[in-house]
Amino acid sequence: MAEQLSIRDTLTETRVFSKRAVVATVLVVLALAALLGRYFHLQVIEHEVYRTQSDRNRIHARAVPPRRGLIFDRHGVVLADNRPIFNLVITRERAGDIDRTLTTIGQSITLDPVDVERFRKRMPRQLPFEAVPLRFNLTEEEIARLAVNRHLLPGVEVEAELVRHYPFGALLAHAVGYVGRINEAELIALDQTDYAGTNLIGKNGIEKFHEDALHGSVGYENVETNARGRVLRVLERNDPGAGQDLVLELDLEVQRVAQEALGAERGAVVAIDPQTGGVIALASSPSFDPNPFVSGIGSRAYAELRDSPDHPLINRAIQGLYPPGSTVKPMYALAGLFYGVSTPTSAVSDPGWYQLGGVGRRYRDWKKWGHGGAVNLSQAITESCDVYFYDLANRMGIQRMHDFSLQFGLGAATGVDQSAERRGVMPSNAWKLAAIGERWYPGETLSVGIGQGYMLASPMQLAVMTATIASRGRHYRPRLVQRVGGRALEPELLHAVEIPDPGHWDTITLAMEEVVHGPRGTAKAINKNLSYRIAAKTGTAQVVGIAQNATYDSAALDRNQRDHALFVAFAPVGNPRIAVAVIIENGEHGSTTAAPVARKVMDAYLLPRDDAQGPASPAPVAPAPTATAVSTDPAPPAQDPAAVAIPAAPAGPAPEDHL
Amino acid sequence: MKRGDFVRQMPESARDFGPGAPIGERLRIDFWLLLILLALSGYGLVVLYSASGRDIEAVKRQGLFMLLGFGAMFAVAQMGVNQLRRWTPLAYLGGCLLLLAVDLVGIGAKGAQRWLEIPGLPRFQPSEVMKLMVPLAVSSFLAASVLPPRFLHVVITLAIIGLPMALVLVQPDLGTAVLITAAGLIVLFLAGLRWIYIAVVVVGLAMAAPVMWNYVLYDYQKQRVLTLIDPESDKLGTGWNIIQSKTAIGSGGVEGKGWLHGTQSHLDFLPEGHTDFIIAALAEEFGFQGVVALLALYIALVGRGMWIALRAQDSFSRLAAGGLTLTFFVYIVVNMGMVSGLLPVVGVPLPLISQGGTALISLLGGFGIIMAVGTERRRMLG
Known part of the structure; x- marks a missing residue:
């Protein structure tokens, strides 16, 4: 039965299947067209879009x-x-x-x-x-x-x-x-x-x-x-x-000597080439190892440095501000000559004190019984007579002292290529009105006259001042960097101090020379075995408080109330190649603690080096072997034709002939 | 010759051929199908080598599966239509049992249980086998009675389809479930399902869609549909696959970046680049040309399959060959459509190209059935 039905329906079934197959084929063709269209769209029409996207994916x-x-x-x-x-x-x-x-x-x-x-x-x-x-x-x-x-x-x-x-x-x-x-x-x-x-x-x-x-x-x-x-x-x-x-410009060997000379003291050394402003050494003590800072110093190690009463993180050379004390006296002496309020020979009587207008408060000389009845400029510098400078300051007035000092780099940032330099204080009436809100009192002028009172300067400023005196008024911007990427930086003359009578420079320099070489010089202790001539000035600054905005432990107060020892110097006289400022905090006397440091630094720079290990004998006359090496200092400006005794080039021949 | 005569009258008992028959018929091989399948397999291996990141081991493994697949194809073809028809109900039931086993004791991968491990046998996916068994079972059932099918037969057919579908859906494996259903429905359609039923189903589905959306689909399945509409909405999640595969396809251009030079696939931007998304790797390296060439081979295969179906002499043969051929085409459309962003992402491999053993073997087994139908017909005519 079923077999029969089946056979009977075969034709119909075939026809039905064929029809359905045709419908299916149409559907297949439609689907195929859709697929082809889709891929055509993606690969041909929008190819650029997707290629960009693919590149963005991977590149x-x-x-x-x-x-x-x-x-x-x-x-x-x-x-x-x-x-x-x-x-x-x-x-x-x-x-x-x-x-x-x-x-x-x-x-x-x-x-x-x-x-x-x-x-x-x-x-x-x-x-x-x-x-x-x-x-x-x-x-x-x-x-x-x-x-x-x-x-x-x-x-x-x-x-x-x-x-x-x-x-x-x-x-x-x-x-x-x-x-x-x-x-x-x-x-x-x-x-x-x-x-x-x-x-x-x-x-x-x-x-x-x-x-x-x-x-x-x-x-x-x-x-x-x-x-x-x-x-x-x-x-x-x-x-x-x-x-x-x-x-x-820095000389590693001189730097090493400077740092070692400071030793465990708190203090700073700045050495400058007065002919260019190049910084030969810049040392601040105590120091610290900078390497841990590179990879990120631990917070405890950092706190230790930050909280140390010695403040090793402060760069005293540019951030430490101190009363300059007597180190500014040669500059004031020059100011007196310049303004005509004194002459090289005019003298002042020093009974051991000075009274403003002959009455009132007595301003004391450091030497109780004074320096004698007739202290002239040379003696005043050599022996660091305070009364002479009280008198000079009184006659000059604070405004002229201020104006003159600015030419030597005091009271303003030196512009050295360091970060966070502090500018110090060169007071004036205007400054006091602005900073304190009071007018200037004449008595304050006297304090400033011996580098005390409101006056504050950094070792860098003192070095610049000394270099300016050494180069007879040529005030260069101090800088550590000599070459940037093979390009030599020209020395930058910030200011030229005009002194109508060049002889005044000689007067000052001679007096400063006496500080070291004279029998009554305050720094005569450092002139032993000295093969060149040094012009210098000692200084002792009373500590009114620590000038660095630092709060010290009360336990440490005793030590910190001692005077600061200062010393400025340049050498060799005649053709100065190095000017140095040294400060030893609480070192008491510039002559005993600070001056030897300066001597070592100048020796290191000026004397020929004998050891081969020292990187630096700049003796070879031949051109430097590498671009980074020596002898790139431009010839010093020939502002002093008299100074021919020492070649301008680095320290080959020992300057013995200057003795 | 005696046998040849005999065979004409009692085809089901004929197991061998007289010397007069063409060699293809004697070996029960359709040379056209074989040629196209070999070409596709070769193409697949070439693409796989690149898409797998020059993994020669993967290519060797795939080659081995191909050998097994072609072996299965020949073996199935040797069985002849009537043997196949006889074994179909049993195979179908066995397949359903295996699916049940998967649901109960299967091995999971990516949140779905799809694998079955039977001691002594390699791991395999019964759902892949059901892709073959369902159209075969439906063909067998429908061909047993008068066509076009009457209502009761349609209902039973739907049950035959529905059982494995449900079992696969539970795994859950939406892609395979859809393909199994599609395969059964295609046979039903070819058998002459009345248009009125089709219309009713389409309208019914349209009405049921919101219900399906809210109560039947898993979240990940809904997400895939949403992603299809706007892949940018989920750039690093589900949308990533589609964005990257479209980028791979589109950046291939007409000529492609060249074999082994696809950046999307070689730099791992393309996910599943050697399995479900291999068409993107192919399109990237061989360009639109390569895609057209692939489609041409596929169409040749489908055309040959339909040709065989049309010339088959009994309903079972027609339905089986036609159903399998069209199912094969559905795989292609679903895979290529999903990779290019036309259809939602479902786990459907690209036939003969994607890496994967079970799918390959069952696919080639399917072509074995088509070959059996093809050679049967000629033998009868001969």
Whole structure:
């Protein structure tokens, strides 16, 4: 039955099937057309869109940080170089869940909460696909631990980085400064593009002042990455511009001598070439090792430095302000000659005190019984007679003292290539009205006349003042850097002090020479075995409070109430090549503590060096072997035709003929 | 020759061929199908080598599966139409039991239980086998009675389709469930299902859609549909796959980036680039040309399949060959449509190209059935 039905229906069934097959085929063709149309649309019509998208997927621009410029001393010794360390960095876009990533990392290596917090602060501000550092200076073991878990950590990489290293550590912490991790405030101020991939920035000293030159320009490379952010190859590279190397005027050997001479004392030494303003040495004591700051100093170590009663972080050479004391007397003596209120021979009677208008308060001389009935200019400087300068100041008046001092660099920032220089105080009536809100009293003029009272100056300012006297009025901007990227910086003459009678310079210089070489000179103790002539002035500054805005422990008060010892000097007389200012805090007498320091510094610079190990015998007459080496000082301006005894070039022949 | 005569009258008992028959018929091989299948398999291996990231081991494994698949194809073809028809109900029931086993003791992958591990046998997916068994079972059932099917037969047919569908849906594997259902319905359609039923179902589905959406579909399934409408809405989640596959396809252009030079697939931007999304890798490296070439091969295969179906002499053969051929085409449309963002993402491999053993073997087994139908017909005519 069924068989029969089946057979009977075969034709119908075939026909029905065929019809349905045709319908199905039509549907197949329609679907095929839809597919073809879709792929045609994607691959032909919108090809450009998707090709761009595909390239954007895989190609990423990556910053290539520049190499930071090196810093050399004047003889080519590297003072700041770069060495590789390994850092852990995270690329936000690839890491996925940051919290989980941090947890996973935390299981492999120890993470300091401080690092994590810095990372979290920096992350949101980062350019897309720019890696953010999490941990610096990984050890070999930490790198290995991370490598094991690498598959769990997409977007996490160990990156090599060149970081700053200061081979001489504490010796140059203040002069060269140091770099440190870019902090939040700097991050906001910085050009994000320029510092892409860079973690370090100059924090102070030369490193900060010349940050732009040292940093260089950022480079870029287009890299192909896979979906997990691994860089597979570099497609295109735009090399970074390396930072420019700096050559300093600084002489490492002299610097070392200066720092060692300061020893454990608190104090500073600044040595300047009076012919150029070049800073030969800049020492501040105590100092500290800047290297830990580069990789991020621990908070405890930092607190220790910050809270130390000796304030090692303060650069006393430019930030320490002290009453200059008697060191300013030669300048005032010159002012008196210039303004015609005194002559080289006019004398003052010194009974041991001075009275304004012959009545009232007695202003005491440091020497109880005075310097005699007729103290002239030379004697007043040589013996540091206070009464002579009380009288001179009284006759000159504060305004003229102020105006004259400014020409020598007091009362204003010297403009040295250092960060955070303090400008000190050269008081005047206007200054007092503005700063204190009171008018000037004549008695205050007398204090200023011996470098006390409101007067404050940094060792750098005193060195500039001394250099200006040494070069007979040529006031150069002091600078540590001599060359930037092979380009020599010209000495910058800020001001030329006009003294109508050049003989006045001789008068002052002669008097200063007597300070060291004369039988009654206050610094005659340092003239033993001296093979060149020094012009100098001692100073002792009363401590009214510590002038650095520092609050000292009361327990330390005794020591801190002693007088500061100061000393300024230049040498060799006739053709001065170095001007030095020294301050020893609470060193009591400039002649006994500060003067020997200056002598050592000048010896180190002026005397020929015998040891081969010293980097620096600048003796060879032949051109310097490298671009970074010596003899680039321009010839000194021949403002003193008389001074021919010593060649202008660095200290080859011993200047014995000056004895 | 004696046998040849005999065979004409009692085809079901004929197990071998007289020397006069063409070699293809004697071996029960359709050379056109074989040629196209070999070409596609070769194409697939070439693409897989690149899409798997030059994993020669993966290619070897796939090649081995192809050998097994072609073996299965020949074996199935040897069985002949009547043997197949005889074994179909049993195979169907066995398949359903295996599916049940999967639901109970199956091995999971990506949140779904799809694999079955039987000691002594390699791991396999029973749902893949059901892609073959359902159209075969429906063909067998419908061909047993008068066509076009009457209402009762339609209802029973739906039950035959519905049981494995439900079992697969529970895994859950929406893609395979859809394909199994489609395969059964295609056979029903070819059998002459009345248009009025079709109209009723379409209207009914349209009305049921909101209910399905709210109560039947899993969240991940809904998400895929939503993603289809706007892939950008979920860039790093579900949308990622579609954005990356469209980027791969589109960036291939007309000529493609060249073999082994597809950046999307080689840099791992393309997910599942060697399995379900392999067409994107192919389109990226071989361009629109490569896609057209692939579609041409597929269409040749479908055309040959339909040709065989049309020339088959009994309803079972027609329905089985036509149903399997069209089901095969549905795989292609669903896969290529989903990868290019036309259809929601469901787990459907690209036939003969995607990596995957069970699918390949069952697919080639299906072509074995079509070959059996094809050679049967000629033998009868001969």
